[in-house]
Amino acid sequence: MKKHLIGFLGLLCLTSSCGVLGKKGSTGVTSGNTYTHTEAKPYDKIISKEAVSSKGLVDVHLVEDKYYFEIPDSLLQREMLVVSRFIKTPAGATTYGGEEIGEKTIWFEKGPSNKIFLRIQTLVSVASEEDAISRAVTSSNTTPILEAFDIKAINEKNNAYVIDVTDFINSENPLLSLTEKQKKNFNLTTLEKDKSFIRAINTYPINTEIKTVKTYKARISEDKNKNLPAAILSGMVTVEINNSIVLLPKIPMKKRYYDPRVGYFASSYWEYGDDQQRADRNTYIHRWRLEPKEEDIAKWERGEPAEPKKPIVFYIDPATPAKWRPYLIQGINDWQQAFEQAGFKNAIIGKEWPVDNDSMSLEDARFSVLRYFASPAKNAYGPNIVDPRSGEILESHIGWYHNVMNLLHNWYMVQAGAVDPRARKMEFEEELMGQLIRFVASHEVGHTLGLRHNMGASYATPVEKLRDSAWLEKRGHTSSIMDYARFNYVAQPEDSVSVNGLMPRIGDYDKWAIRWGYSLFEGHKSVGEEKEILSKWATDSIAANPRLWFGGEGRNFDPRAQSEDLGNNAIIAGFYGIKNLQRIVPQLIQWTSKNESDDYDNLEEVYDAVLRQYNKYISHALKNIGGLYVTPKTVGDEGDVYRPVPKEMQKEALAFVDTYVFHEPSWLLYGDILNKIEAPLSKKDLSQTMEGVMTTLLGGSRLSRMEFIADRYQYEEPYTPEEFVEEVDKLVWKELDFNAPVNAYRRSLQKAYVANMLTLYNPKKPQGGFIDALLAKLSEGRTLHTDVRAIALDNLITLESRLRASIPFTRDTMTRIHLQFLYKQIEDAIGEDKFPKKIYSPLDNKMSIQQDDKGNF
Structure with a gap:
């Protein structure tokens, strides 16, 4: 096996926390160094008979109030992982005993002037030592020396070096203390050394455990919610920390290359070689x-x-x-x-x-x-x-x-x-x-x-099967427990689905993914040979069984991979989900009551959960509009990686939004509930939901994406942004066709429509507060070189004309006032001056239309 040199930090982690890795750099030191040379004393002068000693990864000696590590020569240059965790945290902190502080890779090496150096790894790139390029990797990837320890004594019997670690462990250092981010979260400043100490150090065959108590000064924040009780009372915060120093295997486990079609966390490094024409990024899974x-x-x-x-x-x-x-x-x-x-x-x-x-x-x-x-x-x-x-x-x-x-x-x-x-x-x-x-x-x-989340697993289940009790008993409602599929909200009361069909369980995908990641192969196959076998295995398995598809975390525009959704059709699944919500809302008062002496806190909490669930069904449908199916493939797989969501599916999603958002969901405004949990402000909450949907629907990101998709996929019938905007317009402004009154909810809907259309046309003049300004800024960049702004302007000009024509014939006073307000907003924004400055209603018994000084009506 070829040796590899590993160089500077280039780690890619497909996980929530990343490690660092590497090999040792050169330990040669040129003459003229500035280290002060110290002479080692006889072993028994340092480690006296009174020492309390224990043997392990490093032998640990306690002499009076000093801790000494005895590091054998065999341990030098060996990688060790330092994992730091909280043992105890202060009251009021959102961090708890047992949670991780951080992890780092270290090693000890013999330095000049009778020193032992502690280095922290900062890498990762590799090259075979047999290749000339390895010199370039080595020369550009020096690892930092965190600490230099004087060798206090040498144990000649086992060729080990004795160093005093007391001050280092008690100090504020990046290896054994809190991170800067954690200190900031706790409002901590400096370490109080006289209030900090080593509680215990225990050593075992492959690890040494250090337990410390560290006390910090704390500042008081103007934001009272960020102040810990201990800081308020004393100006000090104390934490207890455990640092595990664990010896890594001398021979690392064989890697398994990452495949984007199978959802594993992974790390990566750059690999260099003399025969390359470009550097390779090698990514390997965690197992x-x-x-x-x-x-x-x-x-x-x-x-x-x-x-x-x-x-x-x-x-x-x-x-x-x-x-x-x-x-x-x-x-x-x-x-x-x-x-x-x-x-x-x-x-x-x-x-x-x-x-x-x-x-x-x-x-x-x-x-x-x-x-x-x-x-x-x-x-x-x-x-x-x-x-x-x-x-x-x-x-x-x-x-x-x-x-x-x-x-x-x-x-x-x-x-x-x-x-x-x-x-x-x-x-x-x-x-x-x-x-x-x-x-x-x-x-x-x-x-x-x-295993990573697989938000696409639930898509493998046809919606109709979510109501099939026998099918669910055999397969469950999702193919992976790593999905956020939660519970089967599609099943209806008449379906007689048991708890086995309602709860997630380890499914087809999970078993296959573990098999893919953990199966061993006969013979001494190289990592590359295993990669070829596993790649073909993934190709054949996924083609034969769509339930093995990995959809990722749902961070792209693929509506098949969403958090909290079910089934292969979000519109139908949402329809059944809302039917069940409509069933349970009238029962919530009874279900949430425990005793007659209870208040309505339980009712409010569960009602809020209902509102959140309703919002999820809407967002699941929305993602189909302008959606793009993303299916990772290799050259050996058939079909394209990217495909647009069919036009009909997008139109169904818009119809769903019209039914359940554009028209007030009055079933959620259950009077008996609202009158018990608050003044009827949930109507406002629903308006906020509607406004959020409108902002999402008419966002520059979605419309620009629709334009791009329509341009690229001309061989399919695209859902163009101009057609989409026209259809949204028809749904929002139905009342104008009949001069019908517009209720309060629909007035909010129409205001949201105009505000978003104006922002699309001119992102530099957002129609609201900070959030609207932020969205406008994003929209400005996304629509700069597209036709979206032109579409918005055309829509606004047409709408202005329709409003001008409708206002004189509107009999409902509030509707007329509302339409006049929107007309003025549009007129001011697009700079039109050819229309009447004031419009009178027939109810005023005055002229409905005036001629301006330019002869325009």
Whole structure:
């Protein structure tokens, strides 16, 4: 195997947290250095008989109040990962004990003048040492020396160097302390050394654990919400930190190249070689190292599941309420079925934390733990710690917030309450809440295994199958638990769908993705050979089974991959979802009442959840308009990567918006509810929803994209921006055709239409406040060299003429006032002066039309 030199920072991470990786640079030092030479003393003069010592990755000695590391020569130049976590955080912080502070790759090396250097890795680019270009990589990628330690003594018996680490550990440094961003979040300034100390240092065969207490001065912010109680009371904030120094494997795990058709987190580096004509960007996935036990290799070769040498073990934080622990463990163990398809049995195990084992620490980077946070936040997350050289996942600390149960309750009541009677109360039965917890645990564990969100998974299920009980029992309502598919809101009460058809579970995609990422191959195949096998496997598998499609995080313009959606048609799915919302709204007062002495806080919270769900259905439909299907492919795949959403689908989406947004959703304005939770301001909330939809519909980004798509895909019947604007115009201004009264909701709709059209025409003069100004600025750049502004101007000129003609015949006073206001807005904006300065209504018994001094009417 060729050796590689690794150089400067170029890491690409498809994940929420990125590591850094690299190799050592040159340790040669020229003459004339400025380091002060210090002489090492005899070993027993430093490490006396009174020393409290422990052996491990580095031997640790405590002599009086000094901590010494004894670093063997064999450990020099070896990469180590330093993972820092909070042990305890101050009250009022949004960060909790067990959460990560950061991670860095380090190594120790022998320096001049009797020094040991500590370097921090800053890389990544590689070149074979056999290639001449490796010199260029090396010479342009020097890693920084973070600290220089005097060698206090040398242990001749094991050729180890003794250094004093006390002051370094107690200091403010980028390796063992808070980041600048975290200090800013806590309003911290300087470290108070006299109030900071080392609590303990424990060392083990492959890791050393440092526990410190650090106290900082804190400033008081003008924003009272950002001030921690400790800072207000004392001007000081104290945190407890654990730093795990973990030895990375001497031989990194074999990489597996990333394929955009399979959703894994990944890192990358630039690779240089003498035979290249351009540098290569090599991207590799994050995964655990799973290898069959020696005694199971024969089984594995016969195609039978084998037990791994080192299974993936997750421990449950002992702070977790006992009744939820079995469900969390189930959520972890549910992934075993996926690993069996990859050739492993008992590959992943959930366990309770052994509370009587003093040799184990929750912050220890050797152990993966589900940490339970006493927090009002409604969240959970699943990170992973990665060997940056290979993508090997070393451990994970899942974050679980207590109040995620509140989020699960509201989701399930709103999305499944029409179908599942158990969802119709404020406190769910233990079994139901347990199953909800299990599903979230499985989702977060999926992230820790390397899997990204797959927001396109739910698209693999035809909408009609979401009402088919037998189909759902077999396959579930989405092909991946890594989707934000939540619960089956399409199923109707008459469909008799069981809980198996309502909740997500590990599906076809999840099992296939684990198999793709974790299966091993017979023989000593290179990373490149495996890449070719896996690429063909992805091509053949996805072609044969569309349920294996990876849709990504939904950050592009593809309506198939959206958060919180279901099925292959957002319009039909939204129709069924709204039908269920219309069923549950009248029941909310009863469902949210626990006792006669309760107030209406529960009702308000769940009603707000209903409004959010309604908004989701609208946004799911909207994304089809100007949408673009994006399907990653290789040269070996058939078809195009980019395809426009069919015109008919876009028109259906607009019709959906007309039905449920352009016409007031009065079913949401349920008087019995609104009169109990607030003055009827929800009408205003619905107007804000409508205004947001109008801004999205008539945004410069969407219309410019529609113009681009229409121009590129002329072989298909495009939905042009001019046709789209014309159809929106007809829906918004229906009343003008009949001189009909315009109610308050529709007046708001029409005002929003005019404001957005004026902003499209002239983005430099936004029609509202800060947000409108920001949107206008974005629109200005997106529409600068397009026909969108011209379309807007044409629409405004036509609308002005229609308003001028309609106003004299409008009998409803408020409608007339409203139309006159809009007419004046348009006239002022486009600079027209050929129309009457004032328009009189027939109700005034005066002339309806005046002639101006230029003879125009």
